[in-house]
Amino acid sequence: MAELPSQARVVIIGGGAVGVSALYHLAKAGWTDCVLLEKNELTSGSTWHAAGNVPTFSSSWSLMNVQRYSASLYRGLAEAVDYPMNYHVTGSLRLGHTAERMQEFRRVAGMGRYQGMDIAVIGTDEIRSHYPFIETHELKGALYDPNDGDIDPAQLTQALAKGARDLGARIVRFCPVTSVRRENGDWVVETPQGAIRCEFVVNAAGYRAGEVGRMFGRDIPMMVMSHQYILFEEIPELAAWTKEAGHKLPLLRDVDSSYYLRQEKSGMNLGPYEKNCRAHWASADDPMPDDFSFQLFPDDLDRLEWYLEDAIKRVPILGTAGLSKVINGPIPYTPDGNPLIGPMPGVPNAFEACVFTFGIAQAGGAGKVLAEWVTEGRTEWDMWSCDPRRFTKFASDPAYAVAKGLEVYGDEYAVQFPRRNWPAGRNRKLSPIHDRIAALGAQFAPYNGWERATWFAKPGDDISEEASQTFRREGPWHERVREECLAVRDQAGILDLPGFSRFRLSGADARDWLSRLITGAVPKPGRIGLGYFADENGRIVTEMSIMAIKDDLFFLITAAVAQSHDFEWLETHRPADADIAIADMTEAFSCQILSGPRSRDILAAVCEADLSQPWLSHQSVPIAGRWCQLVRVSFAGELGWEIHSKVEDTPVIFDAVWEAGQGHGLKPFGMWALDSLRLEKGYRAWKQDLSTDYSVLQGGLERFVRWDKPDFLGKAALAVEKQREVTKRFVTLTLDNPGDHDAPYMANLWHDGTIVGETTSGGWGFRTERSIALGTVRADLAEPGRKVEVEIFGERFSATVQPDQPLWDPRNERLRA
Template sequence: MSEIPSRADVVVIGGGITGCSVLYHLAKAGCNDAILLERHQLTSGTTWHAAALVTVLRGSPTLATLAQYSAALYASLEAETGQSTGWRRPGHLTVAASKERMESLRHSASSARSFGLEVEMITASEVAAKWPLLRTEDLHGALWSPTSGRVDPSDTCQALVKGARRRGARIFENTAVTRFDIADGRIKGVRTAFGTIQCNTVVNCAGLWSREVGAMAGHAVPLYACEHLYMLTDPVAGVTADLPAVRDSDAYLYFREDVGGLLVGCFEPNPKPLPVERLPRDSGFVLMDEDWDHFEPMMKNAIHRIPALETAGMRSFINGPESFTLDSTPLIGQAPEVRGLFTACGMNSSGIVFGGGVGWAVTEWITRGRPPIDLWSTDVRRYSAGDNNLKALSERIPEVLAKHFEIPWPGHDYDTVRSVKRTPLHGELKARGAAFTQRAGWERPAWFSPDGQPAAPDQTYGRPSWFANWRAEHEAARDGVALFDQSPFSKLLLQGRDVAKFLQRLCANEVEVAPGKIVYTSLLNAEGGIESDLTLTRLRADAFLLVTGAQQGVRDTHWLTSNIGEGEHVALANVTSGSAVLGLAGPRSRELLARLTPQDMSNTAFPFGTAREIEIGYGRALALRVSYTGELGWELHVPAEFSVGVFEEIMAAGKAFGLRLAGTAAMGSLRLEKGFRSWGHDIGPTDTPLEAGLGFALRFDKAGGFIGRDALLRKREEGGRTRRLMSFVFDDPDIFAHHHEPIYRNGERCGSLSSASFGHSLGRTVALGWIKGGALADGAILEDRFEIEVAGRRHAATPHVKAPFDPQGSRMRS
């Protein structure tokens, strides 16, 4: 082995597909002083035993983009490096053995089209024509993805390594990382048994061991391993290399050709968790013991689908470890705990699919300061240190694997690790019939049952069984008064001598306001993209309260603290747990509050966009006159210890006003009728306020400017926007949409929905969606014909350039 260098620009830890891809892209980007450290040999860990499918059909635009990038990269590497990757493109079939699965696949096909993927719904007879050995008489059809393919994982890594080495990158095998040198919150070096490497950037691609590597730097990487089983058969008559890969999700199985035989793998409903201490430390090419008893039910399913398997000989049985995350989505991005540390792991048995794209995205992030696409759904900062709990991981991760092939019903939750993160009002809400959903780890009521016995979650893409409850909650907010538990919203307290100057630089809106004023604002990146949107309340000259999304707390804290300048006196504290937030909404909310407080709640004394401390019951609250429902209302920030008592007082007084408890379903339908954007769903780091219809919250002329101002001015001078976020209302009241449905303008696909819900005040589904291309002026849009594809069928929809409900916003200002 050559001598370890004393310095490098970037150190990549882990020589699997992801690490090799990161190194290749770094070298290609001109970072020729990058090195890779592998504690055993390249491709050891999980890459070497991967099934190596490159299935581009994915459930989100982010994952679809990463998969498509990987496929294009693997197809091109041989021409560049001379090293074959084994790339073939036989396509992929997802078959449906039930009517419910077929309906789900139709929704998946529509989503795939919105991502720009080529897909087709085909009949059972067409499946038989593509796969003659497959039993098809019990199938309802299939989803065909012709651009999906496969590779040889070891050869692909060798091609990536060859391309990296040609550009000066170096690789050191049998070199384990033992610790990090960290000073002033930044990576300074990586220690090994062979010496210390000084560096400013490290990428953790350690796969199964990424949690342990992250822990060396105090970085939370919540992943956990499970055993993953597949078998390889001897050659089978009729099996050829051009056969598509097959997924039979109803049987928990996937198949592909392998040297004339078949690879038969499963994501079984009863997986076996694998604690890291059971993984042998002295071997990189890890396999666990064969477990035929565990695999036998899956084998019976396989024989049913491919009868030829009953007489096929077995070549080998693989039981290899795979790492999974809490939400079955990778962990990518900057570590919030230490500067210079990036994470790229937790691929959920899809490392080959995502590896190429992840290497590209992480390299762009390192070399250009931002990722090339919106990576929020995969961002490691969606989790806090509290989520990196070993007991929780060991219980949730097997369920993640078990649900890998389940139908992704709208609103369906995991069953494990529940009632862990509760608001102070959880017990009160549970006693009153709350049907809880889990958002960012928090237990939040989705809706309430009047009889206190909420039904189990529905398995439907259409009208849920609790529709009437949801409608009543929505209408209470529109016509009377409703109470929401908004406690999980992240609350950040910023204080210090320079806090106003600091926020003025980071916020696109004017924040130099008087104490007691509330400002809605975006935090932008240098390109004008929306890093967050939030409300900001000035408490004192040197103190502000920021309220942001429940899952954005870690990310927003990292963004804010990373932008504190040298010598600036600014302190930030996450105070989310210190208070409950009771959201009162509806035209009778003022009357109700007047019964509970001696303070004057009139529009003159307490106008929209202001905040005051009030007495309420036996407690006090910081009352914010804001609304995410579009109705008259307040957010009452009550100290946690007083919150239950205040809640009881509100409920008691509310009986006279028909007060109704309401959940996240009603909040979602209310905000969409008003066209209110949701960060992470409708807007994100690659969207600008000019495109998103948030130009009203920009103050280009404020003193000192703001991050992203120059980029927005350039875009405005160039025409402002090439895409636009719009509201849509379906013409047919019986159609339900959710998100990622394609939008068609005059018959041509022009965009997709970002979020949707049934609008009870409108009597039909309302949505937000992005459109691009063509004229984007109001008049041109309103003259054109729009349709939205839901489960393969197009439905007429009416665009709205203003909010579909109360477009002037008079109700919440009344």
Template sequence: MTELPSSAKVVVIGGGIVGCSTAYHLGKMGWTDVLLLERDKLTSGSTWHAAGLVGQLRTSANITQLLGESVKLYKELEAETGLATGWKMNGGLRLACTPDRWIEVKRQATTARSFGLEMQLLTPKEAQGLWPLMTIDDVIGAAFLPTDGQANPSDIAQALAKGARQNGVTIREEVAVQDIEVENGRVRAVVTNLGRVECEKLVICAGLWSRELAKMAGVNVPLAPVQHQYIVTEQIEGVTRGLPTLRDPDRLTYYKEEVGGLVVGGYEPNPIAWGTADRLPKDFAFQLLEENWDHFTPTLELTLGRVPALETAGIKQLINGPESFTPDGNFILGEAPEVRGIFLGCGFNAFGIAAGGGAGMALAEWVAKGEPPYDLWPVDIRRFGANHHDTGWVRERTLEAYAKHYTMAWPSEEHESGRPLRRSPLYDRLKSRGAVFGEKLGWERPNWFAGEGDEPHDVYSFTKPNWIAAVAREHKACRERGALFDQTSFAKFLMVGKDSERALQWICANDVAKPVGSLTYTQMLNERGGIECDLTVVRIAEDQFTIITGTGFATHDFDWISRAIPADCDAHLVDVTSSRAVLSLFGPKARDVLAAVTSADLSNDAFPFGTAQTIGVAGAPTLALRVTYVGELGWELHVPTEFAATVFDALMAAGEPHGIAPAGYRAIETLRLEKSYRAWGAEIGPDHTPQMAGLGWAVKLKSNTPFLGREALVEKAAKPLPRLLTGFTVDDPGIVLLGRETIIRDGKRVGWLASGGFGHTVGKPIGYGYVRDPDGVDAAYVMSGSYELDVAGEIIPATPFLKALYDPTMARIKA
């Protein structure tokens, strides 16, 4: 019988590729008091039946870098451990068979170049030269990434396990975890069929079973098991060992070479979930599900049109294996917000082999150092929220994400399943006025308002989607008259307690030790000086502050703030999001409209910018914030939920003589781009300091007040900035900037756009990105260069700027 130690500094649950990789990297870092537990044998979950394609390119630079870490590891692992891995860098080929797909592929090639990968654009004939078995009658073009490849998943996992053992990690198979002990909000131990093991940290890498295991500790993991099928053929003439992997997204299929034959699979539009809503079989190991030829046949028929040789090829096996997928198609990493010391590495959406090496590296660093090696927000478990607790909702959204795996990735595309879920009290009123809603963290939010002759739904495009004219109308209304935005979905917290000021002075980079009624825009920094949160703090009492942050950051920011409160502070964080609706009234006529429904003095002297007051609005007690994210006069009105409808009706009625219009989030985006307001997760994040982002003015460095991240900023101040956030405009209004376009300075690639859009006041496309130079970047350096942008392979002249393009004194949009 396997004997277990009574304690370990770190316990890893799961002997698949991600668990083995995490253990391997912990061992490499000198963490030898690590115990990996596998309930059956190593690789017995989904690793052993994975297809093994290793692609690198994603829409995030850092996730692309993480997948590149996998490639680097797999190239060296066999030599290090003496175990074969089946790694081949045979490249990856992606086809485009429609004009829209060709635009998408060209944009992907630009993204690759932005991130340092040399993706080549090919003609159909050139693509066929790399993959002679395919027909190309319908192919418009293709992209080839030479550094992609394929591997044998089980062999890699076994090699990683051997490497972990060589570095002092203990691995025990046939050990089932039965319970997880939590004490005072921190993991204490795991209880197994062979005894109890105390641990300081626990890493759950149990694939399909991660949700159930985490639930033992009160941790929510939003993933759902989905059946995924592919065939393995007999040998086919013309299939060579060096044949690249092939993705044919217009036919929803992929191909890779396997012992002279092919592995052929796809992502069908009608996926099938596996298991019950809350429970999976405990004894499922090295097993497959029943072959479902009826379900796979449509996929197979699509492949025959691309690879005619499959019509006569022998089929060894149809593999039907369950894989864990997530509601947004991205995997899950990081420390659980509910319990300290529990980390997750799961939900890999059938690209766990591609991600395994890098994900294990990132998890190991997260465990060892308390933070990831770089910004991993797209896969951070804290991107999920209250809407991700229900297993039925998670499954429904996950099946939609699976079905979209190879469909067109349209700009601004919205999910449709599981909606509507979370609704503002104004939802029906907005809908009756033509609102077309998007969704974030389950909240229905008006993206734009359809007018006469508009189709009241999104029609996506890489050029001009159908909402462009509507958003321009809303943008114009805000700049010239006024607009009313429903921003009820904002995350809203209260910090309460006699030490609230002291706690926030430590956590916030800006000075919040101001009188009651003061409003402070601030970042919250990590120990490296990187921006972890970007939000507004309002002092509403001596011992009470309201904190307002973006909808999608509710879990992340609450977790970050609550963790950062000093232990000796009497300060407590409370989420009050659902108790308050938010109506934002902005525009030159905002004061006139608000004055019609309140007796409060709204003059600039009585109610200056950057302050907050509780006033009566149409009979409702309202916390009014004099603030803006669009660059116009205005107020953000926080109203108890039960008063929201009354206040909305009163404002719209008072605004009618002034031409006030309801407006949505897509107009907010175009307005904020003109005003150079930053967005966390786009232009700013944990890898960027305020100085790099042009936000040094919002940091209290001139005072002697200590705050989290201060020492790093002081140290960095003595060195040149490695990058500086810069805005760019393009003169041609027909150019579409979406983000990730390559920035070229004096003929050299120096970065990529983090965001892009159109400024309807200035009449130009606008983008923001970091200009990089290892020797240092400052304003003079930025403005002295000659710039171009690579937009889907087209080189476009661009003009840099560091100051906002728009201020309210400039000429208004002409009718």
């Protein structure tokens, strides 16, 4: 057994597939002075009982990248590290029972095509050519992925371990971590074998990640599910077929019935994701044991009865096999089912690579991503879907984490409809006027836990969860959203917008520091402007509205979901010796958007503000005797103001504005209307149109770049890119003859039979009566009037590149009125 060294550059806590992959990729990056500590033996957590499936399928762009990389890595790993492995690339079939499922398949096939994978949507006749034992009743088709397969998790982990050791990294087994502490800028990791000092530390502790997180003062948003799969004895008919064919059957997933069925030697492996699922270690009455290494939960087959019967109807030969073994082990879940890969929120030089539900499929890519975070401070692909900072404090509440984990597990294979209303874990954060908004018919969705109105229903509208399960443009909300948009266009609309992330920046050095951090100009006192933050490579990190109160006092306002991410970006880049203070004021304030041509008349009735002040100005005024900040901006693209107020004053202010607005046609509007309105103005959305997948220049933001500034973060990289010419550019597209669906995120753009770009946002513009897509396209095609094709659920639609100005009110006359 290896001895514990006294120091290392990086210490990884946890020896499952993910932790060992992180060690291997750090060593490959040249960081060989790294040590992995494992409480027991390698693989003793979820890895040892994992089924070992390796799909590339994902409806998430970033996770598809992760899984594609894993599959590619595993195909060559045995040779690369000289360690034999059982890796069967069998291909897979995902069965589709509904038209909506087939739409999902066509979308994912398009994403896979962009990433260089040959994923195909096939009909029922072709299914049998791949899988002769199947019954195709009730099926509409399937998705065939030739790159799918299964791997031995223990062999995979040992192969990665050998590769890491051969490069100089070290693994110390049977060495549990008992505590961590900061000392003189380093981490000191305590174990029964002694202490090890390091610069960076990684929590890769799997289902024990919460235990390790608490050592850092971090409550990790996670829970633990029990997941069962059943192994069956040999099936003679399957054995004979395999011998003749020379290969295994493709892995079968009946996703609408929620199980996978895999050939295991000459038997079968059935793994359901059942609705009547069970959480473990979720209360004081059911604590996590001190050690659960290489252990399983008792069998609970009653939960699986329906799934077994359904699988036998689908593949009748399964019914001839005897049951061999049941595996029932712990699998961790975050509230959204995606893992945690990236910086540990609020903790310096600490990272997380944990809470993996599909750790074997994602281990290879996760190790790559984690190593990039540690060694470079950034990742090749935008990984917001897995960034630990996507969750804030409320998500760590055990009751919330359990409720969401149960929901995600029971709907593991559910179609991810863009407007689906998921019911678990709701009403965690409520606006001070939530009840008033609800009484107006608001239908809500959570944004970083804040319940915001998405649309306003009228009596008789279908507001069921089932009604939201569609990709179609039209649904019960469609006419209501149209009415909301037209009210904003013709009279006025008000949107309650709780939860804006809001940071107070002060100090004598604040202005100069902020100028060096953003690409553009810092506004003068009394003004507000957009600030774009780039990384060292010139890629888009975030966007914040900068409200200058005084030369040494600013409020930075950003997306609700960006709260932890953006605050940490500011804190990480704040010079220790500068006169700069940053405070998170998110919980103290709320906001309402008042927008439309009658908004000035409404405000004139409730306050004595100077309403002639120009666009991008702000002023403090009382409304109904309560202070507020009137900010003349409008994400809706009409004359309008944001009304920022203290939380406790918001109800009084809203009541006054609402009452005054009744004579001016004031209507409530929701987030879906706002999304339509912003698309018509070409306004970007964070982590859709604005992400590190694009540089500031590719994102069409050069008008926010002040090249004459002495320096700013990312300037050198952007200057090189500008000199070499930008290879892809941001465009607004309109579909020439739209169908029933608007472009989803990451839909392929085609020209002359070649993929030339991708969409980042899509939707219907109710003021312009057009289907609109924002995206990036090859630079030579970014000319107004050029024709491209947008691939929407497998069908290509002709689209036209629009001029570099808003579709609605192109000269901003209404906005500036």
